[in-house]
Amino acid sequence: MATSAASQSALQRFINSPAGPKTIHFWAPAMKWALVFAGISDLQRPAENLSLPQNLSLVATGLIWTRYSMVIIPKNWSLGAVNIFVASTGLMQVVRIMNYRMSDEYKQKQLEEKAVKA
C-alpha cells in the first residue's frame, strides 16, 4: 500500500490526523456518549431513586457545551451533538423527578416521615 500523502485514502488521513482516533483529542469527546447511554439506561430506574443535583448539573453542562461547541474555533459538531443529548436525557430525568415529587406516592412518604419524626 502506497503511503505518500497524495495517495493516502481519506480513511488513512483521518486515522493519522492530529485529532484522530490515535489521540486523546478524539476519544475524550467520543466518550461523552457514555454519559448519554448511561442516562438512557437510567430512564428505567424508578424516579424515587434519581439524583436531582446530578441530573440538573448534566442539563446545565450539556446546554452550555452545546453553545460553546458552536462558538469555538473550529466548530465542533460532534461535541455539539453529544452535548445536546446529554442535556436532553438529563432533562427527561429532571422531569421524571419533578413529576414524582408532585405525585401522591411521594406526598404520602413525606407524611409518613413526618409522623415518624414527631
Next chain:
Amino acid sequence: VQNWLRSLRLHKYGHAFIGMEWQQVVRMTDEDMLQNGVSTIGARRKLLKVFENVMRHCDENHFWGPVANWGIPLAAIADWKKDPAYISGNMTVALCIYSGLFMRFALAVQPTNYLLFACHATNEVAQLVQGYRFLQYNKFGGNKQEQEQKVEEKPSTA
C-alpha cells in the same frame, strides 16, 4: 499564521511574525511589533485589536466551558451525604471513564487547561467515592442491613 495575516489583509507584515506560533503572536505588545518591523501605527493598532479579540475568546472558552463542568463533581459531593439508593451505577462508571479521559485531555490541549484538569480530577475522586458507596450498598449487603433496620424499627413505632 501567514494565512491568518492574509485574511486580515496584513500579510505584508508577515516577516514580523516569521517562525512564531499564533499563541506567541497574540501576546505581542505594541513595542514588540515595532521592533519586529511593523512600522505603521495603523497596522499595529489593527493587530492589537485582533489579538484582544482572540485572547478574550480563549479566556471565555477556557474558563466558562470548564466552569460549566464543575456542576457535575459538586452534585456528586452533595450526594455523598444522601442515601446510596440515589446513586446510578451506570452513570457513575461512565463519569469515571469520562473524567479519567478528560484529565489527560486537559493536559494535552494547547494551552494546557489546568482548570479543566482540576475539575475532572475532583470529579474522578467524587465518582469513585460514590462508586464505592454504590457497591457497598448494592453488592455487599448495605441494602439488606438497611432493610433489617427498618424491620426492627417498625414494631416499635406501631
